[in-house]
Amino acid sequence: MDKMKVTYEAMLSLTAEMVLDDALRKYRTEQIYQEIDKALATGDRISFRLLTDELKSMN
Template identity: 70%
Template structure:
């Protein structure tokens, strides 16, 4: 029974970590899109390229 509990806790921990990682990735992606929009509005080509490259690495 103890081995099953340890396994369950490990799986629960892994699932929580995966959910957390996905939430962080989604948040960062949305922030990058906002910054890309600002760079486009400002005509800042360098920032636009930097942000699109960062977005590519996230996906």
């Protein structure tokens, strides 16, 4: 019974970590898109290039 509890807790922990990672990735992606929009609006090519590279590396 104890082994089953440990296994369950480990799986629960991994699931929580996956959910958190996914939420953080989505949040950062939204931030990057907003910053890309800003860079386009201001004509900041360097920031645009850096941000699009970061976005590509996340996938």
